[in-house]
Amino acid sequence: MEGESRKPIIRLTDIRKNFFIGTPNELKVLKGINLTVYEGEFLAVVGASGSGKSTLMNIIGALDRPTSGGYILDDVDVISAKDSELSGIRNRKIGFVFQTYNLIAKTNALRNVEMPMLYAGVSRKERTKRAEELMELVGMGDRMKHLPEELSGGQKQRVAIARAMANDPAIILADEPTGALDSETGRMVMDIFHKLHKEQGKTIVLITHSPELADETERLITLKDGEIVGEREGHRYDDAV
Amino acid sequence: MMMLYENFRLALFSLKANKMRSLLTMLGIIIGVSSVIAIMSAGDSISVKLSDTMEGFGANNIELYLDFREDYDGDYWYDNSDLMDRDMIKDFAEHFDDRLKAISVTCDVGAADVKDGSKVAKVSVSGGTLGTFLINDVKLTEGRFFTIGETDTAAKVAIVSSKYVEIMYDGKNKDALGKGVDVEIGGKNYKFTIVGVYEYKDAFAGMGMSSGDNVRTNLYIPYQTAQSITHDDYMVYFTVMAKQGVDSVQLTKDMEDFFEKRYYGNNERLHVSAYNMSSVIDEAKSLINTVTIGISVIAGIALLVGGIGVMNIMLVSITERTREIGTRKALGAPNSSIRIQFIIEAVVICLIGGIIGIVFGSGLGAIAAALMKTSPMPSLRAIVISLSFSTAIGIFFGFYPANKAAKMDPIEALRYE
Numbered sequence: 001m002e003g004e005s006r007k008p009i010i011r012l013t014d015i016r017k018n019f020f021i022g023t024p025n026e027l028k029v030l031k032g033i034n035l036t037v038y039e040g041e042f043l044a045v046v047g048a049s050g051s052g053k054s055t056l057m058n059i060i061g062a063l064d065r066p067t068s069g070g071y072i073l074d075d076v077d078v079i080s081a082k083d084s085e086l087s088g089i090r091n092r093k094i095g096f097v098f099q100t101y102n103l104i105a106k107t108n109a110l111r112n113v114e115m116p117m118l119y120a121g122v123s124r125k126e127r128t129k130r131a132e133e134l135m136e137l138v139g140m141g142d143r144m145k146h147l148p149e150e151l152s153g154g155q156k157q158r159v160a161i162a163r164a165m166a167n168d169p170a171i172i173l174a175d176e177p178t179g180a181l182d183s184e185t186g187r188m189v190m191d192i193f194h195k196l197h198k199e200q201g202k203t204i205v206l207i208t209h210s211p212e213l214a215d216e217t218e219r220l221i222t223l224k225d226g227e228i229v230g231e232r233e234g235h236r237y238d239d240a241v
Numbered sequence: 242m243m244m245l246y247e248n249f250r251l252a253l254f255s256l257k258a259n260k261m262r263s264l265l266t267m268l269g270i271i272i273g274v275s276s277v278i279a280i281m282s283a284g285d286s287i288s289v290k291l292s293d294t295m296e297g298f299g300a301n302n303i304e305l306y307l308d309f310r311e312d313y314d315g316d317y318w319y320d321n322s323d324l325m326d327r328d329m330i331k332d333f334a335e336h337f338d339d340r341l342k343a344i345s346v347t348c349d350v351g352a353a354d355v356k357d358g359s360k361v362a363k364v365s366v367s368g369g370t371l372g373t374f375l376i377n378d379v380k381l382t383e384g385r386f387f388t389i390g391e392t393d394t395a396a397k398v399a400i401v402s403s404k405y406v407e408i409m410y411d412g413k414n415k416d417a418l419g420k421g422v423d424v425e426i427g428g429k430n431y432k433f434t435i436v437g438v439y440e441y442k443d444a445f446a447g448m449g450m451s452s453g454d455n456v457r458t459n460l461y462i463p464y465q466t467a468q469s470i471t472h473d474d475y476m477v478y479f480t481v482m483a484k485q486g487v488d489s490v491q492l493t494k495d496m497e498d499f500f501e502k503r504y505y506g507n508n509e510r511l512h513v514s515a516y517n518m519s520s521v522i523d524e525a526k527s528l529i530n531t532v533t534i535g536i537s538v539i540a541g542i543a544l545l546v547g548g549i550g551v552m553n554i555m556l557v558s559i560t561e562r563t564r565e566i567g568t569r570k571a572l573g574a575p576n577s578s579i580r581i582q583f584i585i586e587a588v589v590i591c592l593i594g595g596i597i598g599i600v601f602g603s604g605l606g607a608i609a610a611a612l613m614k615t616s617p618m619p620s621l622r623a624i625v626i627s628l629s630f631s632t633a634i635g636i637f638f639g640f641y642p643a644n645k646a647a648k649m650d651p652i653e654a655l656r657y658e
Binding site: 058061063064084087088089090091092096098102103104105106107115116118119120163167 | 251255570574
């Protein structure tokens with residue numbers, strides 16, 4: 001593969017996840033996923049609902065532990081990490097972007113962006129400075145003091161992306177980031193991801209059920225019934241626009 | 242430290258977002274704390290008032306009086322031979338000379354109305370020793386006390402109250418000196434010469450009332466003079482004042498023992514009982530303390546109920562904010578910081594409730610103090626206790642909901658609708 005010279009950021013080996021273990025209803029959601037994501041890659045995971053992509057996202061996002069398998073994230077062994085260490089891993093290594101934005105209500109956009117830095121123990125002054133820079137980066141420089149309820153969906157998602165970038169994470173993990181947006185604002189959000197990818201060299205994992213969006217990325221992984229059933233290069237984003 | 246500040250800010254935000262709910266939640270704490278503060282400051286005011294009043298009567302004063310023995314169950318009578326006489330008092334005075342500052346032996350002659358034209362002054366004529374003035378805290382504003390010569394010769398001299406002078410001489414003390422007082426007691430007329438005027442203290446003045454001109458004030462004459470009128474040579478009681486620094490409780494006991502050993506050991510009916518004002522003060526104070534504790538317990542129950550209310554609302558709050566909790570966890574908040582966030586929120590509710598309660602309670606305490614004419618006691622002790630108690634309630638009742646929040650599964654929490 002072309003990635004031999006590049007550094008692997010995510011290394012999943014034989015990841016399995018079962019629910020209701022030991023009961024007659026035992027459910028095998030992930031059936032041995034092997035996946036390597038390299039530094040600076042823009043990757044899409046596609047699959048219908050029930051394909052196991054949410055579970056995979058939870059495992060990649062260190063929100064959940066697999067039943068078995070290995071997971072190395074940016075040289076950190078997530079599997080052997082203690083529960084108390086997982087929050088630190090999420091804080092520093094992963095930037096989440098959710099379909100429903102999940103901004104903290106009654107807290108202005110700037111403070112939302114500052115939040116991961118708060119948990120990382122960054123000083124107030126530095127937090128504010130970095131958050132302001134990030135807000136400028138996502139084109140929200142003029143709405144820093146706005147409360148989430150005063151922002152449109154697209155604006156909220158841009159704040160959420162800025163927040164995901166706060167601690168300069170190893171990966172940005174975006175779960176259906178345009179799922180709640182109309183096509184025009186969805187386009188704008190996707191453009192930001194491309195910008196972060198190209199200009200900042202961010203590693204981005206996009207989880208989506210939309211083949212069109214996935215096609216914009218460098219590499220597509222198709223998930224079906226808990227297994228990777230397809231992998232191909234995407235059409236170049238530049239070609240798409 | 243940084244997190245602490247952020248958490249306080251956050252807690253205030255979330256309280257502001259739900260003003261009505263926060264206020265209702267605080268109500269239990271407010272009621273509890275304000276009653277604690279009110280009752281404590283009122284209790285303190287009463288205690289101070291009581292001590293002031295009692296100390297006016299003299300905490301160092303010990304009253305000695307003849308009393309029937311507790312185990313005596315015969316008829317309640319006595320004759321003159323049972324009573325204390327002058328020699329006994331003399332013996333007593335010598336024996337306790339090193340511990341006593343003054344002895345007051347009094348002899349009541351009787352009440353009379355002194356008339357001068359339309360002016361009428363009510364007096365009660367009372368014989369006393371020099372110690373009487375000291376022990377009863379009677380201070381001269383004009384003239385002098387009796388001289389040794391006057392007491393030895395049972396001279397017809399008198400010390401009148403400023404009230405008497407007010408009525409008879411328009412308050413001009415100097416005019417009263419040397420003037421005569423005509424008193425009729427038991428059908429006989431006596432004439433005394435005024436040698437001194439003492440300052441009359443209106444016992445009700447402290448309570449915002451005045452006894453007016455109708456009050457009967459003491460007209461002091463020498464003890465021997467009084468005896469020469471009443472021909473009564475026996476005493477049922479007398480009062481002493483202990484020297485400063487003398488253990489009055491021990492002295493009280495020693496004096497009772499003295500009379501028991503020397504004079505009343507063989508008397509099956511009577512004995513001398515000594516009684517100290519400070520024991521009354523202590524009793525009254527302990528009564529107030531008991532009442533204060535009792536009401537504090539009720540206030541404590543209000544605080545407990547308030548605390549449960551806080552816990553309840555915190556449980557509602559974390560359920561409402563499940564997604565926020567999930568998001569915070571996804572962003573890397575450790576469980577401990579979620580826990581602290583919600584504990585601090587509970588503490589802030591309780592503290593604000595506590596502060597409102599303190600303001601409210603101090604107001605009530607101040608009103609009570611104003612009614613009793615004492616200075617409102619800014620009871621620092623009560624404030625410190627209330628604030629620490631509020632904080633403790635916040636921590637205690639905030640812990641369970643906060644811990645529930647901390648232990649939430651982030652995936653479940655993020656999915657929560």
